Amino acid sequence: MEGGVAYEQGLNLKATELTLGLPGTGETEGQGGVRNNNKRPMPTSETNEEESQALKAADRGSRAQIVGWPPIRSYRKNSLQEKKDSEGEASGMYVKVSMDGAPYLRKIDLKVYRGYPELLKALEAMFKFAAGVYSEREGYKGSEYVPTYEDKDGDWMLVGDVPWDMFMSSCKRLRIMKGSEARGLGCGV
Amino acid sequence: MDLSPKQSSPSESTRFPDEVLERVLALLTSPKDRNAVSLVCKDWYTADSWSRRHVFIGNCYSVSPEIVARRFPRIRSVTLKGKPRFSDFNLVPDNWGADVHSWLLVFASGCPFLEELRLKRMRVTDESLEFLALNFPNFRALSLLSCDGFSTSGLATVATHCKNLTELDIQENGIEDLSGDWLSCFPENFNTLEVLNFSNLITDVNPGVLERLVSRCRSLKVLKLNRTSSLDRLQRLLVSAPQLTELGAGSFSEELTLQQHAELKYAFGLCKNLSVLSGFWDASALNLSAVYPACSRLSFLNMSYTALQSPELASLLPHCPCLRRLWVLDSVGDKGLEAVGANCPSLEEIRVFPTDPFDEDMLHTVTESGIVAVSQGCPKLHYILYFCRQMTNAAVATVVRNCPDFTHFRLCIMNPGQPDHTTNQPMDEAFGAVVKACKKLKRLSISGLLTDLTFKYIGEYAKNLEALSVAFAGSSDLGMQYVMEGCSKLKKLEIRDCPFGNVALLSGLERYESMRSLWMSACNVTIDGCRSLAREMPRLNVEVMKEEGSDDCKADKVYVYRTVAGPRRDAPPSVLTFSGL
Numbered sequence: 047m048e049g050g051v052a053y054e055q056g057l058n059l060k061a062t063e064l065t066l067g068l069p070g071t072g073e074t075e076g077q078g079g080v081r082n083n084n085k086r087p088m089p090t091s092e093t094n095e096e097e098s099q100a101l102k103a104a105d106r107g108s109r110a111q112i113v114g115w116p117p118i119r120s121y122r123k124n125s126l127q128e129k130k131d132s133e134g135e136a137s138g139m140y141v142k143v144s145m146d147g148a149p150y151l152r153k154i155d156l157k158v159y160r161g162y163p164e165l166l167k168a169l170e171a172m173f174k175f176a177a178g179v180y181s182e183r184e185g186y187k188g189s190e191y192v193p194t195y196e197d198k199d200g201d202w203m204l205v206g207d208v209p210w211d212m213f214m215s216s217c218k219r220l221r222i223m224k225g226s227e228a229r230g231l232g233c234g235v
Numbered sequence: 236m237d238l239s240p241k242q243s244s245p246s247e248s249t250r251f252p253d254e255v256l257e258r259v260l261a262l263l264t265s266p267k268d269r270n271a272v273s274l275v276c277k278d279w280y281t282a283d284s285w286s287r288r289h290v291f292i293g294n295c296y297s298v299s300p301e302i303v304a305r306r307f308p309r310i311r312s313v314t315l316k317g318k319p320r321f322s323d324f325n326l327v328p329d330n331w332g333a334d335v336h337s338w339l340l341v342f343a344s345g346c347p348f349l350e351e352l353r354l355k356r357m358r359v360t361d362e363s364l365e366f367l368a369l370n371f372p373n374f375r376a377l378s379l380l381s382c383d384g385f386s387t388s389g390l391a392t393v394a395t396h397c398k399n400l401t402e403l404d405i406q407e408n409g410i411e412d413l414s415g416d417w418l419s420c421f422p423e424n425f426n427t428l429e430v431l432n433f434s435n436l437i438t439d440v441n442p443g444v445l446e447r448l449v450s451r452c453r454s455l456k457v458l459k460l461n462r463t464s465s466l467d468r469l470q471r472l473l474v475s476a477p478q479l480t481e482l483g484a485g486s487f488s489e490e491l492t493l494q495q496h497a498e499l500k501y502a503f504g505l506c507k508n509l510s511v512l513s514g515f516w517d518a519s520a521l522n523l524s525a526v527y528p529a530c531s532r533l534s535f536l537n538m539s540y541t542a543l544q545s546p547e548l549a550s551l552l553p554h555c556p557c558l559r560r561l562w563v564l565d566s567v568g569d570k571g572l573e574a575v576g577a578n579c580p581s582l583e584e585i586r587v588f589p590t591d592p593f594d595e596d597m598l599h600t601v602t603e604s605g606i607v608a609v610s611q612g613c614p615k616l617h618y619i620l621y622f623c624r625q626m627t628n629a630a631v632a633t634v635v636r637n638c639p640d641f642t643h644f645r646l647c648i649m650n651p652g653q654p655d656h657t658t659n660q661p662m663d664e665a666f667g668a669v670v671k672a673c674k675k676l677k678r679l680s681i682s683g684l685l686t687d688l689t690f691k692y693i694g695e696y697a698k699n700l701e702a703l704s705v706a707f708a709g710s711s712d713l714g715m716q717y718v719m720e721g722c723s724k725l726k727k728l729e730i731r732d733c734p735f736g737n738v739a740l741l742s743g744l745e746r747y748e749s750m751r752s753l754w755m756s757a758c759n760v761t762i763d764g765c766r767s768l769a770r771e772m773p774r775l776n777v778e779v780m781k782e783e784g785s786d787d788c789k790a791d792k793v794y795v796y797r798t799v800a801g802p803r804r805d806a807p808p809s810v811l812t813f814s815g816l
Contacts, residue, residue: 114324116649121407
């Protein structure tokens with residue numbers, strides 16, 4: 047660990063960003079937005095649910111920018127931040143998991159699973175759904191829900207297409223999509 | 236006191252010689268008692284002045300160093316607090332002030348026998364540390380908490396020159412960590428250290444130097460290592476210093492062989508006097524079991540730097556039957572708190588910090604069930620600090636019904652303005668229950684969706700309240716007025732993001748001189764309001780911190796405090812000082 051100003055390491059700059067106006071106002075950040083690209087495309091029609099989820103996420107995002115709130119001492123904040131940074135490399139790879147229609151998200155540690163079958167079983171148990179049978183050609187058949195993930199490029203991919211190790215290193219978060227929206231995924235590009 | 240000749244009066248015949256009076260008064264240590272004593276008569280004032288050994292100054296700008304040194308020329312120990320508490324949360328500009336140097340300059344000539352200096356939220360430069368080390372020959376104890384402005388070079392000068400150092404306590408500071416060489420600056424024959432806390436620092440110290448230092452200092456009672464200290468090193472240190480009463484372990488996540496684990500456990504077993512345990516960055520469950528043998532007399536366990544899970548906590552607690560204070564992260568969850576309730580009947584204080592304060596999706600948090608579970612099992616609870624994402628009025632009412640002896644109740648519902656999540660009502664009744672049930676309440680922090688009703692309750696029932704912290708609450712000026720009118724013992728009031736304006740500010744006119752300070756930020760106070768206040772109350776300093784780009788008339792951040800030192804002259808340009816003088 048290098049020297050340097052210790053209290054500047056891992057500064058959560060977003061949280062200390064000065065904002066004017068009441069909390070809850072401010073720039074909205076759309077999360078889970080739609081991207082156009084050559085890979086398996088996301089459906090372009092946004093349901094009401096998605097919209098409100100995105101709005102909620104945006105609201106949360108802007109609220110997280112209130113200076114000095116929650117009232118945690120800088121020292122403790124930086125300590126946790128350092129832990130998070132080092133944790134990502136060393137122990138535990140936590141990613142968020144959302145499911146369409148579920149009111150809140152979950153977080154899982156990918157390192158705990160040895161491969162796709164274990165991961166899928168865990169997801170199915172956590173969210174009480176059945177993923178169906180995966181095949182490279184057709185994706186997930188026979189189920190209402192489809193597990194997808196966002197990769198490092200920001201693209202939404204079908205879980206299972208790439209080797210497990212590659213998935214572990216490129217998966218930023220998971221989303222269990224309603225089958226009707228996932229049409230187009232898994233039918234080959 | 237010179238008297239013209241007069242009949243011998245009863246008071247004269249019972250007058251003690253000054254030396255005797257001083258010896259008697261020296262037995263009074265509480266500052267409050269001393270202050271009362273000094274008001275009795277001039278003799279007693281003088282005797283107190285000469286015999287006072289310790290001074291506590293809660294706000295460094297409330298008095299000048301010259302006044303302190305003149306009144307108490309023989310003090311040995313000074314505690315000084317500087318910046319407003321909200322500076323901990325980045326609400327105060329870096330260059331705000333509270334520099335200790337001017338104090339040291341005056342003390343060097345006025346109180347040269349100074350032995351102990353404890354600073355909180357002060358600016359301390361390396362230059363000041365060097366000055367301290369070189370100008371106070373009897374200096375023994377230095378404690379820096381939440382200070383900033385210095386580097387490890389400053390620590391090096393202290394280690395080099397303070398021949399009789401017994402305490403070096405460096406906690407939670409904004410320190411520039413250049414290298415671990417400072418530890419090597421203690422002379423080879425130096426052996427008086429009793430307290431060494433360098434948990435703040437990141438750069439590693441020389442392990443050999445540390446081990447030799449610890450083995451030389453037979454009176455060492457408190458040792459708090461930094462994060463980079465390995466388990467191997469810890470094991471050797473414990474074997475060398477089993478007399479420790481307080482230990483801060485370093486990182487606790489290394490993988491140990493069976494042999495190493497056994498050796499570590501053995502080393503912990505040698506420590507029969509440990510009452511305080513802290514540190515443990517990244518503790519793994521397996522390693523934690525090595526600590527069990529040292530826990531039988533433990534009264535304070537601080538696990539707030541490692542994301543302990545509930546099974547780990549549940550396994551650890553039965554080994555700590557005497558636990559009175561516990562600090563954890565919310566990673567322990569409600570289940571972990573149930574384990575607390577089940578295993579800690581003597582618990583008096585619990586603090587639950589958030590693992591991920593900014594990640595609202597994290598579900599590994601605690602809820603109202605957790606706090607209720609603790610209150611059910613720990614009837615002696617009197618201090619709580621609880622960060623959570625949901626709470627109910629009913630739960631809080633249950634908690635204070637189970638534990639009516641709260642002196643400190645600090646609840647932080649992390650989403651501003653969040654209502655009771657089962658009824659969608661404001662959290663007014665929760666805090667109403669707290670102030671009605673807890674007659675001894677001295678400190679209260681409120682959160683959640685709150686109307687003026689909360690403040691009505693506080694003003695009506697919290698008659699012993701000394702410190703109140705308010706954020707995102709209230710509906711009108713009335714809220715603050717209720718508090719100013721009702722809480723006659725209030726000493727510190729901090730308010731942020733509330734709809735309180737000039738009327739509210741001025742409603743406390745009569746109260747501010749008996750308070751240490753008032754903070755109001757992101758409220759509706761204007762510059763004119765501050766000016767009026769300063770004009771009416773010349774013994775208050777009214778300071779306004781302006782933010783860039785805000786309206787000229789807005790008082791973005793207001794800090795009001797009583798002072799006998801007049802307006803301060805070291806304020807940066809962004810701080811406007813209004814004074815009635």
